[in-house]
Amino acid sequence: MKRLLFLLAAVSLHGADRQTLSLAEARALVLQRHPRISAADLTVRATEEIVNQNRAAYLPQLQGIVAGVVTSDATGGVRASTDQLQLAGIYNRASGALNLTQLITDFGRTSNLTASSRLRAEAEAKNAQTTRAQILLETDAACYAILQAQALLGVAEQTVKTRRLLRDNTLSLQKNQLKSAIDVSFAEVNFQDAELLISRSRNDLKSAHATLARLLLDPEGTEYRIATPAQPVALPRSAQGLIQMAGNMRPELSRLRLERDAALKFVKAENALSRPRVSLQGTAGTMPWRDSTLDQNYAAAGLVVTWPLFTGGLNTARQNEAEARAQAAEQLLRDEEARIARDVQIAWLNATNALERLNITERLRAQATQAYSLAEARYQAGSSSVVELSQSQLGLTAAEINQATTRYEYFLRRSILDFQTGILFRQHADGK
Template sequence: MRWLTVLFLVQLCMGQELQLTLEEAREMALRNHPALAALDASAQAATETSKQIRSALSPQLSGGLTASAADDNSRLGIGGLVSSLLISRVGAGVQLSQLLSDFGRTRLQADAALTRATAQREGVKSARLQILAAVDRGYYSLLRARALTQVAEQTVKARQLIVDQVSALAQSQLRSQLDVSFAKVNLSDAQILLSRAQNEIDSSTADLTAALGTRERQTITIDDRPLNEQLPPDAEVLVAKAIEERPELLQFKLEVQAASQVLASEKVLNRPTVSLLGTVGVLPWSQGAYPIHYGAAGINVSVPIFNGHLFEARQREAVLRVRALEKQREDQANRIARDVRTYYLNARNAFERLRLNNELVAQAKLSLELAQSRYELGLGSIVELSQAQLSETAAEVASASARYEYQILRSALRYQIGEGTL
């Protein structure tokens, strides 16, 4: 909606924090992205090409005014096949030409141009899918970075507490400085993790900002998304849907149709062209005894006889272009089928990892609690505690990443099948 765009621009100008839901981000990207606007303008411009070609089927009327001065009794010495008589005169009139028949060549070329314009509109739809996929990827990546930052902050806080405890025990001669060093190493590792997570927030924000179609640096606040746990039981249904609905394949289909129309027009190049010609006008002044009014009409028939096998070469070129486009469409269909199957398998695997990672987090937390209890009782070493801390952090990071990785892959799969419903 228009008010979303206005609100977005106002917040940019005022430097305020931008709050977006995923649906608002998608709509904003479609309204603001310059690449989509450029492709849409190009598609509209391509529609005018058909009108330009089809104009040759309409009457061509033009007016003119001619004035000339010539020597008495002069003749043309060189020039075209026109009257050799030169006279001084002033004349004005109009000329009319109308194509009567070219055996459908002009109409077929206009139809081909219109079909290509329709194909370009399918290209706009393809770009729309890519932009929406980029928005979803940036949105979920930012959510993942935010979750990783929360994990890192909790890890730093927990390990700082361990460092403080071990340092106090070392001062009381109950623990060695080696234990303090191990605890500080683990703390530094957590701080590095936090730094990387904060950098990922900035990077994901930049990606999302670019996907929204702006270059202004902006702080973006987004809402978490519920996890959609439903996936089709089989990828082949999605493959069939993608082959039917993906705009790239529809674009290739239209390009093949346009090339076939061009081929049909090339096949009648050796047919005659019949045109009607007419002219009327006045000679308000002329040298000699000439009538004041003039007019003429005629029919012109142009028959190609020989042009160095030009038409044959153009027909062969058109045939080969049709064949090339058909093979390109077949190759694109193979690629789409592969991509749909790949994204489906990756999304299904990511969903399976969600459950496994949750179990891993639960076991890692239990191991950390036991290791910390053993260490406090003097039954375990700092190495055992450090290993438990690392395992728990790795499990938390994997769990946070898996959730949003699944959503990213599921979103990508949605656009792989042409923005269908999953």
């Protein structure tokens, strides 16, 4: 009784760990849970803060200063000069002040820095979209691997059942001296080969479940029932239109274009380093303890112009660096456009070939089924040997395996093609 209760509990627990998912549901779950997507989103947020950092130069900068000063001069002060709006000397004092600085113009440096950082933030958002598409492709591959492994397991189980029956019948006929020992030996070899196939299929299915569980961050040992997706739409006759679509939709290309534009804005910002910076500065404060020659309260305001006349070649080097990086960004964009065009072409060829092979395997399976039926009838009638029947069984099993494998390979090839053209993420966003 205890043993029965234990088995029922184990079955119940096993059933609780099995989830039924459609491909769309698996995609939605992985987008919610996968840490790489969260990391990409956080990176976008961090990059957007750089825009605020650069834009802050437009706003007034207010500083509070509290100071206590004791000089070494017996007269109570040391004369000094400064280019800031501060006291023209150092005196014994305790003071508090507010300093205000407002940028009037830096002749385009701040505006170009802000525009450059905004473009880089948009580029990072495109990178996050690329990450989502990559995760979706991995999810599709895991789901199709489960479906393929389940189909192969079904083939293996049916093969084991058929070959066990053949072995048992051959063994009975051998006991009645109607078949020879060699017939029994061939039947046993075929049966063990089917056992090997089912063992391998079960392991492949467990591996596919483990891969999807890792993507969805589900507990170890979780199993899934994946609903078979609808047949993809027909393939176009050529890849040219798909290449043009990829040029417009691939987030990697959008990211590189934005990075190139950001680099060009940064070139303008670096060129503005040699121009003057005009700002309005003001200060106001009080000195409750001070030298007798100083007033208790003070305030001042002025216009400050800073112009870098000689920097030892620093600004020139920074400008040259920015220009070189902008040119490199342009070349990277050209290389990526060529690479994506190649990848789309190859993905279309692979999907087209998978579809052709799927049609061939369907015809092959039909022929193998007919050949097996004829061989089985001849064997039952005693007009053929077990070798002929075994060969027909092997042919049928191979045809069924090829059909199951090619079917889900075609689904995967279509997902890869959708990824290469840039529509995989958009399909999920549109609920397809």
